[in-house]
Amino acid sequence: MGDVSTGSLAAFLEVARLGSFTSAAQTLGYTQSAISRQISALEGAMGGGPLFDRLPRGVRLTEAGRALMPYAEAAVERVDAARHELNALRELTGGRLRVGAFPTAGAELLPCAVTLFRSRYPEVKLRTEENLTRVQLARLDTDELDLAVVSDTAGDPLDSYELHHLVDESMYVALPDEHPLARRRQVRLVELADDDWISGSPQPERSLLHAAIGETFRPRVVHVVAEWIAKQGYVAAGLGVALIPALAADCVRPDVRLVAVHEDDVPARAVYAATPQGRSPSPAVEAFLGTLRAAIDGMAAQSRLSGKSAK
Known part of the structure; x- marks a missing residue:
């Protein structure tokens, strides 16, 4: 036959x-x-x-x-x-797309991108989830995510992934309203060396603070709080200070003051969309990359997101 x-x-x-x-x-x-x-x-x-x-x-x-x-x-x-x-x-009249993002990217960037994507491609089944960068990378490896919005915050290895640069976001320090430095436009971290710090990890090297650690400054982490919304509650109660990335700056509660951190103390954080290396991206992934960049541009035009976005 x-x-x-x-x-x-x-x-x-x-x-x-x-x-x-x-x-x-x-x-x-x-x-x-x-x-x-x-x-x-x-x-x-x-x-x-x-x-x-x-x-x-x-x-x-x-x-x-x-x-x-x-x-x-x-x-x-x-x-x-x-x-x-x-x-x-x-x-893009069918299919699925599974997207992950680290928590502060979910404050505004991811919702904006998802809204735009769904308005353009309503028939694609889109699912999102929030997790730490290292967890998202593991889920990319096991084919549980198609794309992950990640950062270089905690030194997680990114070189084995296809990285699409989105933005370099600056950092702010969140202060209680009555803090002596709350009315400043900019601070040096050494000025906050005696403050209690609120961080997502008891080891500053595994948190937003990792880039700030040096000979003249090491934060005294007193409160370990993973979620950025909870961090704001601690700050508002006067229990300490915390770093807040620019992606979440416009969602900070009104009784918390944000003051820019000098760029020499904490360099801008690189934010990427990561996809598995060696795997052809689907049309839905390519389209979502475009909506992420459009969302970044929209946020930069009307917010504190002063980092340089990728075109």
Whole structure:
């Protein structure tokens, strides 16, 4: 038995439906001889027996032809369904997209990008989740995410991923309203060396503070608080100070003061969209990268997001 093409199966089904090689050829846009060759090839692939009885006027299915009918219909339907699904992926009228982001990117950037993406491609099934960068990278590795918004905050290894630079975001220090430095435009971290600090990790090297640690400054972490909303509550209560990245600056509660940190103390943090290296990005991933950049541009135009975005 030889290989069977979907074209020969489609020709077989059309001949069976119309009872005529000539009519099938006209419907499919082929010559009658081309249809005859396809049927002959199919008969050979199926074992050599005839699939049609040739009558004086038209043709009729043989017993073998009738047995083949349901399988031919199922095969053509499955190929048509696959073609439709692949077209939907290319045209963004179907498919799925799984996106992750670190917590402060979920304050404004991710919601803005998701809203824009859904307005443009409502038929793509989009799912989002929030997690730390290192967790997101692990989920990229296990094919549980298609794209992850990550940062270089805690020194997580990023070189084994395809990185699409989004923005370099500056840092602010969140101070209680009554703090002596709360009305300043900018501070040096050494001025806050005696303050209690609120951090996501008891080890500053694994937190936003890692870039600030040096000979003249090491924060005294007193309160370990993972969620940035909870950090604000601690700050507002006068329990300490905390670093807040620019991506979350416009969502800070009104009883917390934000003061810019001198760039020599904490360099701007690089934010990327990470995708698995060596894996072709889907059209949905490519489109979401575009909406992320559009969201960054929109935020930069009307907020504290003063970092340099990628074009």
